Amino acid sequence: MLAGAIIIPAMRVIGALVSVVALGGQAQTLPPPFPRPNAVKLLDNDRAQVWKVAWPKGQPTALHRHVYDVTGVYTEPGDRQITALDGSKRQVSTAAGGIVWQFKGLTHIEEGTSDDPLRAVMIELKGDGPSGKTVKPAGVPEFSSGALPLLDNDRVVVWGDPGAAAPVRHVHARDTVVVWTEGRDGRAIFLPAGTEHTSEPIGAGAKATLFELK
Numbered sequence: 001m002l003a004g005a006i007i008i009p010a011m012r013v014i015g016a017l018v019s020v021v022a023l024g025g026q027a028q029t030l031p032p033p034f035p036r037p038n039a040v041k042l043l044d045n046d047r048a049q050v051w052k053v054a055w056p057k058g059q060p061t062a063l064h065r066h067v068y069d070v071t072g073v074y075t076e077p078g079d080r081q082i083t084a085l086d087g088s089k090r091q092v093s094t095a096a097g098g099i100v101w102q103f104k105g106l107t108h109i110e111e112g113t114s115d116d117p118l119r120a121v122m123i124e125l126k127g128d129g130p131s132g133k134t135v136k137p138a139g140v141p142e143f144s145s146g147a148l149p150l151l152d153n154d155r156v157v158v159w160g161d162p163g164a165a166a167p168v169r170h171v172h173a174r175d176t177v178v179v180w181t182e183g184r185d186g187r188a189i190f191l192p193a194g195t196e197h198t199s200e201p202i203g204a205g206a207k208a209t210l211f212e213l214k
Helices: 010-023 025-029
Strands: 039-044 048-055 069-076 078-084 089-094 099-102 107-112 118-125 156-159 170-172 176-182 185-191 195-197 209-213
Touching: 039 185, 048 107, 048 176, 048 185, 069 156, 069 176, 069 209, 078 118, 118 176, 118 185
Parallel strands: none
Antiparallel strands: 039 048, 048 118, 069 099, 069 118, 078 089, 078 107, 156 209, 170 195, 176 185, 176 209
């Protein structure tokens, strides 16, 4: 199992999708997860929408359906209750640094249950699959954190902070979303494929999580 990855049982995803199909026209009227209270848009382009999200205690979301595959990282720990389409409820405790992965079509209600709310930066992946876009200038090494990725599937590769003592010039061959925090505030920037630089353009002393979009 990949460190920090959030594994969603296949039967749960299938069950949610079957329920949505059974609802017929009602599924079309459900709102998407964002925008909503306690969610702030950080960026939006043709590859992704990125949101800074909190789950305050006692403030349930509307029943919503995720229209995009979603990845991201939890920036502050916290607890929440998730209510599925069939009304079943489950309690979830999440640590900071956990990586989000969920398929589009998931339908639920979320409600924070901890005094200090869970916080995350959530990345909605546009399109129905990988773009295949890469830009690799000759003579420049491709970005690598020097460790195994935190998550690698057909839509995204997620890397933890490389933490290089002596950063070297490198290229991001894929479109990349860089996420970090300043205090408790989530931040994100978008690096187009082919971006060359020495250090990630983030706050001094901050640690980044990098999401390469396939």
